[in-house]
Amino acid sequence: xRRLPAALxxxxxxxxxxxxxxxxxxxxxxxxxxxxxxxxxxxxxxGMRLAYIDYGATLVAAEVADRHGKRTNxxxxxxxxxxxxxxxxxxxxxxxxxxxxxxNARYTLDGKxxxxxxxxxxxxxxxxxxxxxxxxxxxxxxxxxxxxxxxxRLHSPDGDQNLPGAMDITVTYRLLRxxxxxxxxxxxxxxxxxxxxxxxxxYLNLAGAAANTLAGHRFQIDADRYLxxxxxxxxxxxxxxxxxxxxxxxxxxxxxxxxxxxxxxxxHTLVLAKPIGAYARVATITAAGRRLVVSTSEPSVQxxxxxxxxxxETGSEGVAYQRHGAFAFETQHLPDxxxxxxxxxxxxxxxxVFRSQTSFRFGDD
Numbered sequence: 001x002r003r004l005p006a007a008l009x010x011x012x013x014x015x016x017x018x019x020x021x022x023x024x025x026x027x028x029x030x031x032x033x034x035x036x037x038x039x040x041x042x043x044x045x046x047g048m049r050l051a052y053i054d055y056g057a058t059l060v061a062a063e064v065a066d067r068h069g070k071r072t073n074x075x076x077x078x079x080x081x082x083x084x085x086x087x088x089x090x091x092x093x094x095x096x097x098x099x100x101x102x103x104n105a106r107y108t109l110d111g112k113x114x115x116x117x118x119x120x121x122x123x124x125x126x127x128x129x130x131x132x133x134x135x136x137x138x139x140x141x142x143x144x145x146x147x148x149x150x151x152x153r154l155h156s157p158d159g160d161q162n163l164p165g166a167m168d169i170t171v172t173y174r175l176l177r178x179x180x181x182x183x184x185x186x187x188x189x190x191x192x193x194x195x196x197x198x199x200x201x202x203y204l205n206l207a208g209a210a211a212n213t214l215a216g217h218r219f220q221i222d223a224d225r226y227l228x229x230x231x232x233x234x235x236x237x238x239x240x241x242x243x244x245x246x247x248x249x250x251x252x253x254x255x256x257x258x259x260x261x262x263x264x265x266x267x268h269t270l271v272l273a274k275p276i277g278a279y280a281r282v283a284t285i286t287a288a289g290r291r292l293v294v295s296t297s298e299p300s301v302q303x304x305x306x307x308x309x310x311x312x313e314t315g316s317e318g319v320a321y322q323r324h325g326a327f328a329f330e331t332q333h334l335p336d337x338x339x340x341x342x343x344x345x346x347x348x349x350x351x352x353v354f355r356s357q358t359s360f361r362f363g364d365d
Contacts, residue, residue, distance in 0.1 A: 029081030056093035066289035093133030100335030107338030165192035223270035265307035
């Protein structure tokens with residue numbers, strides 16, 4: 001069969017793209033506790049689709065084009081609501097109150113020690129055992145001149161996860177009308193001094209969610225230091241130079257080629273080389289004729305190569321997800337920051353508003 005030139009394919013894709021952006025909501029299921037959950041599908045004027053569900057404010061799909069105009073879903077997800085309720089994989093969900101590890105499940109702020117709930121390894125992790133990714137968020141859809149999307153809201157009462165302060169949190173998913181880009185915007189307030197570290201745990205594979213390999217993926221990350229950790233991945237407090245290490249992605253490199261030199265796989269905090277709080281482009285990732293550019297206001301990123309996947313969970317595509325078959329790029333503050341005065345602060349006080357933004361912009365490579 002004769003293949004059409006790439007330029008012609010791109011023209012056909014542009015012609016067949018929707019003339020206007022659209023928001024569609026549909027029933028997705030009911031939780032074991034009896035809470036109804038909806039799924040929202042956004043489609044922009046170029047034909048990119050972004051989908052998410054109210055449970056965990058979870059991203060479940062992003063259909064983006066390659067250099068030939070072929071659109072493929074690049075977000076890993078599960079087949080139904082029951083699977084999302086069972087999993088500990090946190091697919092595409094909002095993580096909070098505190099993403100990452102807190103040593104000994106304890107920290108001190110302004111002279112007051114807060115004891116959190118330890119896991120089996122004695123640390124606090126990702127808000128367990130009642131994390132934000134296991135809750136149904138309230139949603140309000142919107143459309144403005146530049147974008148379409150939804151605002152998710154969650155009220156976290158004083159003492160939630162043993163953390164002080166009642167918090168009101170909003171997470172906005174925004175798909176641009178005329179560009180293959182979606183943004184995640186976070187905002188939060190508190191009634192008492194507390195700590196906060198929000199992120200999204202989306203798993204990506206630019207060759208397609210069912211590809212099950214990172215072969216061909218090249219990462220360029222503007223990070224000049226990485227966080228030293230102990231055997232439990234608890235920070236020692238040292239920030240080390242990436243030079244000469246498998247964490248140096250200042251020049252584009254294959255992550256899969258470096259995996260043999262990273263025992264256990266990547267699950268490391270890379271400290272971004274930009275001013276604290278500045279919103280800037282921090283990474284470019286390419287594979288399978290697709291390019292992803294990530295920009296963020298956060299000071300670090302957790303690069304994770306799904307080291308815990310073992311084929312026991314089957315994704316939405318009907319394929320069993322395998323170890324090192326995808327990656328997470330979690331923009332956030334550093335883990336265990338409340339116990340390290342030298343790290344960027346995660347403290348939030350009454351009268352302050354926490355704000356953070358990360359964007360994922362797709363193009364052809």
